[in-house]
Amino acid sequence: MLTRDHSPMSRSTSVMQLSDERGAADRVKVVEVTIRRQDGSGGPDPRNAHPEKKVPYLTDGDDHVRERAAVVLYLTDRFPGAGFGRAVGDPQRGQYLSWLIWYQGVFEPVTMLNWAEIDHPALKASLGDYQTGLGKLDETLARQPYLLGDKFSAADLLCSGPFQWFGEAMPMTPAVAAWVKRCAEQPSNARAMQRDQAKAAG
Structure with a gap:
């Protein structure tokens, strides 16, 4: 089990x-x-x-x-x-994997660095920064309600987590704030x- x-x-x-x-x-x-x-x-x-x-x-x-x-x-x-999720062979499989790994490998680290006020050119060259990550989310969410389109998925659950935990301590664009609200309102x-x-x- x-x-x-x-x-x-x-x-x-x-x-x-x-x-x-x-x-x-x-x-x-x-x-x-x-x-x-x-x-x-x-x-x-x-x-x-x-x-x-x-x-x-x-x-x-x-x-x-x-x-x-x-x-x-x-x-x-x-x-x-x-x-x-998106199974192997699904036309959105690549997007799904990309959002999961982007969150784990890029967005969560830059969020922590931003919160801790740690800044270094090498970090920005490798990971970007919080505003860059926020911009990536905004670009997608300005044209659709969820990261993969019209339906809430595990990618939204994972990527919206820090915004729900830290609230106003994390700057958001209007599109990202509306998405976070939709994710938080999921009954689960x-x-x-x-x-x-x-x-x-x-």
């Missing part, structure tokens, strides 16, 4: 939402673990199978998946019925947040 290590109110929450969207939450065992938080609270949990004690971490028999974009891709490929998002908040409080 698939097993996922999860910590409430963390990057792993989006994967909880993904399980809900796929209608396969009962087919993935969730192990709740503690993690080290940015405020200094928490710490490594021996129950966490991730070698660095982070979340999310997915195991599938003897196989394992780490890094959130990889977990999202693995799950949408494993359970394609909900149409939340509310359910995932309610479950996590209840766990965190209890």
